[in-house]
Amino acid sequence: MCKSKTFPLLSILLSVACTILPPAKTLQAQSADADSIILEITDTFQGMWPFAGTYVHFRLYKSGRVEYEKPERNRDTAKWEAIKYDMRLNHEELQEVISLAENSDFQKARQRYDELWSGVDARYIATISYKPRNKRIELVNFIADSTSPANYYPESVEKLMQQVEALRERNK
Numbered sequence: 001m002c003k004s005k006t007f008p009l010l011s012i013l014l015s016v017a018c019t020i021l022p023p024a025k026t027l028q029a030q031s032a033d034a035d036s037i038i039l040e041i042t043d044t045f046q047g048m049w050p051f052a053g054t055y056v057h058f059r060l061y062k063s064g065r066v067e068y069e070k071p072e073r074n075r076d077t078a079k080w081e082a083i084k085y086d087m088r089l090n091h092e093e094l095q096e097v098i099s100l101a102e103n104s105d106f107q108k109a110r111q112r113y114d115e116l117w118s119g120v121d122a123r124y125i126a127t128i129s130y131k132p133r134n135k136r137i138e139l140v141n142f143i144a145d146s147t148s149p150a151n152y153y154p155e156s157v158e159k160l161m162q163q164v165e166a167l168r169e170r171n172k
Contacts, residue, residue, distance in 0.1 A: 107133060
């Protein structure tokens with residue numbers, strides 16, 4: 001409780017401020033909640049990829065902020081590095097991505113979809129994590145713009161991956 005015995009006007013102002021303003025912890029919690037991750041897609045390249053490792057393909061926050069990485073070759077060192085990018089989705093784009101992840105066929109999707117094609121000495125795994133529902137899906141050797149056999153992947157999973165690719169392309 002806010003009190004001051006020496007300055008009555010200051011005491012009144014402080015008591016008004018204490019009743020109007022929420023505690024600092026609440027403000028921090030609200031800020032942290034607004035910037036919490038709701039969807040994350042990682043790419044893991046295994047085997048003979050020149051840029052083997054795990055990269056953030058798409059990390060979406062509640063605020064609409066997006067982060068992602070692209071493996072790119074450093075011209076000076078000739079080594080592969082993860083270059084970080086960011087962008088912001090507008091309200092409609094954010095709602096479209098969320099609605100795909102909330103779709104019932106997305107929520108009923110299997111935990112893992114094995115490859116439809118296999119590489120001799122390399123493998124790529126896209127891992128989708130939708131945080132609000134603790135949904136995790138692995139797609140092995142998935143290519144967003146390829147035609148897969150009908151009904152192998154749930155429609156919303158394919159659409160989500162295609163939407164993510166379109167958003168990343170837009171940010172070039």
